[in-house]
Amino acid sequence: MSKLTGWLYTLRSLVRRNEADREMADEIAFHIERQARKNETLGMSAAEARMRALQEFGGTTRWREEARRARGSTPVDAIEQDVRQAVRGFRRNPAFVAMATLTLALGVGANAAMFGIVDRLLLRGPEHLAAPEQVVRVYVTRVLPNANVTTSGLQPYVLYRGVRDHTSAFSAVATYLPMDLRVGVGLESRLVHATYATPDLFTLAKVRPALGRFYTAEEDLPPRGEAVVVLGYGYWQSDFAGDSTIVGKVVTLDDRKFRVIGVAPRGFTGVDRAPIAAWLPMSARPANPGAGDWTTSWRPNMPGIVVGRLAASEAQAVAQLTALVRREYEGPDKSMRTASVRVLPISYDLQGAEPRELGVARLLAGVALVMLLVAAANITNLALARALSRRRELGVRVALGAGRWTLVRLMVVETVLISLLGGVLGLALAHWGEHSFGKRCCLTLHGTSCP
Amino acid sequence: MAGQSPIVPGTLEMLVLKTLSLEPMHGWGIGERIQQLSRDVFAVNQGTLYPALERLQRDGLITAEWRTTENNRRARYYRITRSGLKRLETEREEWERSARAVDLILRTT
Numbered sequence: 001m002s003k004l005t006g007w008l009y010t011l012r013s014l015v016r017r018n019e020a021d022r023e024m025a026d027e028i029a030f031h032i033e034r035q036a037r038k039n040e041t042l043g044m045s046a047a048e049a050r051m052r053a054l055q056e057f058g059g060t061t062r063w064r065e066e067a068r069r070a071r072g073s074t075p076v077d078a079i080e081q082d083v084r085q086a087v088r089g090f091r092r093n094p095a096f097v098a099m100a101t102l103t104l105a106l107g108v109g110a111n112a113a114m115f116g117i118v119d120r121l122l123l124r125g126p127e128h129l130a131a132p133e134q135v136v137r138v139y140v141t142r143v144l145p146n147a148n149v150t151t152s153g154l155q156p157y158v159l160y161r162g163v164r165d166h167t168s169a170f171s172a173v174a175t176y177l178p179m180d181l182r183v184g185v186g187l188e189s190r191l192v193h194a195t196y197a198t199p200d201l202f203t204l205a206k207v208r209p210a211l212g213r214f215y216t217a218e219e220d221l222p223p224r225g226e227a228v229v230v231l232g233y234g235y236w237q238s239d240f241a242g243d244s245t246i247v248g249k250v251v252t253l254d255d256r257k258f259r260v261i262g263v264a265p266r267g268f269t270g271v272d273r274a275p276i277a278a279w280l281p282m283s284a285r286p287a288n289p290g291a292g293d294w295t296t297s298w299r300p301n302m303p304g305i306v307v308g309r310l311a312a313s314e315a316q317a318v319a320q321l322t323a324l325v326r327r328e329y330e331g332p333d334k335s336m337r338t339a340s341v342r343v344l345p346i347s348y349d350l351q352g353a354e355p356r357e358l359g360v361a362r363l364l365a366g367v368a369l370v371m372l373l374v375a376a377a378n379i380t381n382l383a384l385a386r387a388l389s390r391r392r393e394l395g396v397r398v399a400l401g402a403g404r405w406t407l408v409r410l411m412v413v414e415t416v417l418i419s420l421l422g423g424v425l426g427l428a429l430a431h432w433g434e435h436s437f438g439k440r441c442c443l444t445l446h447g448t449s450c451p
Numbered sequence: 452m453a454g455q456s457p458i459v460p461g462t463l464e465m466l467v468l469k470t471l472s473l474e475p476m477h478g479w480g481i482g483e484r485i486q487q488l489s490r491d492v493f494a495v496n497q498g499t500l501y502p503a504l505e506r507l508q509r510d511g512l513i514t515a516e517w518r519t520t521e522n523n524r525r526a527r528y529y530r531i532t533r534s535g536l537k538r539l540e541t542e543r544e545e546w547e548r549s550a551r552a553v554d555l556i557l558r559t560t
Contacts, residue, residue, distance in 0.1 A: 023517075024501065027478055027527045031497065034479040056497055063498035067505045 024067055028060050082413040089414065096386055097418065100379050104422025107368075107375030109429030114368040116430065118361045125346070127267040130206040135271055136314070136343035138163070138306040139352045140325060142335040151342065151352035154303040157222070157282070157295050160198070162324050163306065169317035170308035174201035176270060177285060177304040181253040181278065183239070192235060192277035194253065196285045196304070201270060204309050211236075212247040212262030215281050222295040225283030229258035233266040235277035253278060254286075271307050271346045298331045307346060317343050383415065455494035458485070463495070463503050465546065468539040471513055471531040477520070478504060478527065504529060512538050 032053045039049035057063065090097045125132020138159070141151040160175035176197035182189050202214045210233055219226040229251060231240070240246050250257050258280065269276055285302065287294065294300040310317055321341035329336040347355050387394075394407060458466060470476060470484045481504075482495040507513045512535035518528045531539070 023527065026525070028501065030477070030524065030526045031479040033524070035497070038483075058496060058498040060498075063501050066498070066502040 021064070021068065024064055028057070028064060032057060032060070078409070079413065082410050083417070085410060086414040086417050090417075093386070096382060097421075100382050100418045101421045101425060103375045103378045103382075104419065105425035105429055107372040108423055108426025109433060110368040110371050111365075112427060112430030113433035114361070114365045118365055126269050126271060126273050128205060128207045128265055128269075129271060131309075132271075132346065134310050135204065135307055135346050136310060136317070137271075137346050137348065138308065138321060139342040139344055140336075140339050141342055141352070142333075142339040144335055153305055153344075153348075153350035153352060155306045156298050156300050156303050158298060158328070159325065160304065160306050161295075162328050163308065163321060164200070166324060167317075167320040169310065169312040169320045171311035172200050172204035173306065173308040174198045174204050175282060175304040175306045176201055177282065177302060178272070178274075178276075179285075182255070183251075183253060183277075185252075192253075193274050194278040194280060195270060195276050196280045196282045197270065198282045201307075204307065205268070205270065207265055207268055209262040210265045211244065212260070214262055214264075214279075220281035220283050222283040223287065223293065225281035227256060227258045227284055228261045228281065229253065230262045230264050230279040231260060232264050232276045232278060233268065234275050236263045239277075251278075253280075258284075298329055298336070299333075305350070308343070310343070314343055379418070387411075455486075455491060457496060458489075458493045462546070463499060464507060465539065465542040466493075467500070467503060467507065468512060468531060468535055468542070471529055472536060472539055475528045475530040477529070481529070507535070511535075 032050070035053035035056060036046070036050040039052050040046060042049075044052060054060070125135070129135065137153050138155060139151050139153050140155065140159075141149060143149055155175070157175060160173065163170065164173050174197060176195050178193065178195050180191040181194040183192050184190060199215050199217055199220050209230065212230070214230055215226065215228050219228055231246065231251075236242060236246065243249075246260050247262060249260050251260055252258075258278075264276070264279060270279075282304065283295075285294070288301055292300070294302065308317070312320075318341055321343075322339070325339055325341055326337055329339075342352060344352055347358070349355060397407060466485050467481055470481050470488070473484075476484060478500055479497075482497050482500055485493055485495050504513070504515075507529075508515060511532060513529045513531050515527050515529050517525055520526050
């Protein structure tokens with residue numbers, strides 16, 4: 001033990017324990033001295049007297065240790081000592097530590113990064129959307145004359161109105177129409193994502209504007225709503241420098257002038273995930289002369305998407321809406337008479353299919369999991385090899401009086417240290433990975449879904 | 452050292468308290484004094500003294516301070532505290548009770 005004391009004690013000098021240890025050493029030295037003197041008076045030589053005194057004492061180190069234990073600081077001491085021993089062991093074998101840490105970091109990092117992406121894409125709903133699991137999109141499934149089955153999430157306004165006015169399965173229902181609009185003029189012009197939406201979309205999401213207000217149902221009265229706009233937070237920041245006096249000003253979108261009445265909260269993307277630059281009343285959408293009245297047609301040339309917040313069970317909603325469609329449909333399409341309505345999570349695409357990212361994310365998550373398992377197996381192997389190559393060292397420790405429990409504790413401390421190192425490094429990797437990989441990944445996977 | 456035996460297990464702390472109740476003393480002195488007072492019957496295993504002193508300190512039964520001995524050497528002197536005296540009293544009663552009991556058993560014919 002006393003061989004270890006060198007740099008061990010320098011570290012310990014920070015703490016008062018150092019002082020107590022030194023005092024104990026002093027005290028024992030004094031004791032030996034007195035005993036030796038007594039022995040000398042019994043007629044021994046100086047050397048013999050001292051030798052005898054030490055023998056009588058019974059091992060100064062041992063009793064110093066015992067006294068330290070009696071002082072009550074041993075649990076702390078022991079762990080501290082184990083940590084130091086572990087660190088010394090690591091220094092002697094940096095390759096093992098590097099391998100183990102790196103393996104673990106890669107396993108943990110890949111998993112954490114994957115989980116981050118899966119979580120953002122699939123588990124967590126869009127930002128600001130309260131209780132996203134209650135929100136569903138409405139699909140109509142028909143059997144075409146050629147016996148093909150088709151499911152579509154694009155619905156006419158008249159369906160929305162029917163659901164809103166004649167069914168009770170939703171506590172809120174809204175329709176919206178994403179569209180890219182041109183901003184700026186000439187060479188400066190570019191397209192931004194915008195959405196025409198009924199104001200109940202804000203009610204459904206349960207959001208409050210960051211600035212000003214959202215438009216009201218009166219401003220969204222078909223066929224021609226008010227030319228007002230709620231700017232997206234990001235667009236407001238980037239193109240208007242977050243101008244706090246923006247409300248009341250006029251912006252031009254697709255050559256039409258809109259009066260700004262508010263700014264949506266930061267990160268609000270409705271029920272989808274693409275950033276939206278401008279929210280416009282549904283009825284402010286461009287009317288197509290010759291395409292008939294978009295508010296009453298069952299086949300408008302620009303159908304919207306209908307979403308609702310379930311207030312009843314899914315089955316009830318489906319039953320009510322199916323009945324509604326079959327009853328209300330007016331038009332030549334016979335398949336609509338036998339159509340059935342489905343409600344699906346908002347993460348599903350407009351064909352009613354599971355989002356493609358889900359499959360990819362599942363696959364990647366699986367790969368990451370396998371990686372973690374491989375990492376674990378690797379580390380087990382490494383640790384085993386290390387333990388075998390340390391048999392001599394452990395033997396020496398046992399010979400010096402280390403109990404089984406002491407050895408186990410040392411091993412546990414070593415393993416915990418490696419795990420901590422690997423975990424921290426893994427999280428750093430995950431953070432970096434999620435940024436670079438995540439960005440690229442959802443750009444290529446989805447085009448618009450990058451949060 | 453012939454004829455000496457180790458002190459009765461479990462009594463070391465009580466004996467240390469007793470010794471210190473007579474006068475403050477350093478570690479070596481305590482061992483010597485116990486030996487003397489027992490008329491050389493008991494030999495204190497010197498190493499065990501120090502853990503015992505630490506335990507007594509931790510329990511607040513004795514206190515320690517560094518002082519200079521008559522030979523101008525620094526030594527740690529221990530002094531019994533009030534609660535130490537109280538503890539000595541209860542331990543003594545306890546000891547006497549059990550010693551009497553053991554005696555009774557051994558005298559039974």
